[in-house]
Amino acid sequence: MTVLRLVVVDDHPVVRDGLRGMLGTQPDFEIVGEAASGTEALTVVAAARPDVVLADLRMPDPSGATLIRLLRERVPTTRVLVLTTHDTDSDVLPAIEAGAIGYLLKxxxxxxLFRAVRAAGRDETVLSASVAALLLRRIRPPRPLTQARLSAREHEVLALIARGKTNREAAAELYISESTVKTHLLHIYAKLEVPDRASAVAAAYQRGILTSGDARDTP
Structure with a gap:
């Protein structure tokens, strides 16, 4: 089992305590440091050289894109996963341009969160649905579907993916095979003209195919 070494950067002690407790429940995560400011983060990360840094955007200087850029310059092997409450253009775009591997909301x-940390550890980009939708809007304006709309089953699959379910979990919930889920996803990608899961969820929200209610588990 590969263990990911993590540093938590947030200026709120309660947030750091909560993240440390939550992440500490996973056997493949090891918290090797924490910081309450950008200056402290640079020192801690340089010493601990973690695999992934979970960093808030707005903290005592340096913060935001400046902190991300400095972390990437000083410890290039460290991936920075933004964990914040802010998802506006002025926050997201500079963070991604500065080298953040992912952008997740608190x-x-x-x-x-666990999946995002593991994806970051594999050097895979991970974005929350709202952030992915924002980036898509910057790349191209919303446009109507040019092909057939999603079937009822495709909508069910996409709604489960939007809730963070894996293919296996979606298959179990819908009582279908995992390969069938994969087939539905391929059809969804083609209809929405997107390359992957995150883009499909973002495009579905952007076009009104999914709503905020679809992202919540029913009691």
């Missing part, structure tokens, strides 16, 4: 479910 209201994300814990399982989504």
């Amino acid at each position: 209201d994300a479910p814990r399982e989504e």
Whole structure:
């Protein structure tokens, strides 16, 4: 089992305590440091050389894109995963341009956070649905579907993916095979003209195919 070494950067002690407790429940995560400011983060990360840094955007200087850029310059092997409450253009775009591997909001479910940390550790980009939608809007304006709309089953699959379910979990919930889920996803990608899961969820929200209610588990 590969263990990911993590540093938590946030100027709120309660947030750091909560993240440390949550992340500490996973056997493949090891918290090797924490910091309450950008200056402290640079020192801690240089010493600990973690695999992933979970960093808030707005803290005592340096913060935001400046901190991300400095972390990447000083410890290039470290991936920076932004964990914040802000998802505006002025926050997201500079962070991504500065080298953040991912951008997640603090209201994300814990399982989504765990998956994001592991994806960052594999050097895979991970974005919350709202952030992915924002980036898509910057690349191209919203446009109507040019092909057939999603079937009822495709909508069910996409809604489960939006809740952070894996293919296996979606298959179990819908009582279908994992390969069938993969086939539905391929059809969804083609209809929405997107390359992957995050883009499909973002495009579906952007076009009104999914709503905020679709992202919540029913009781």
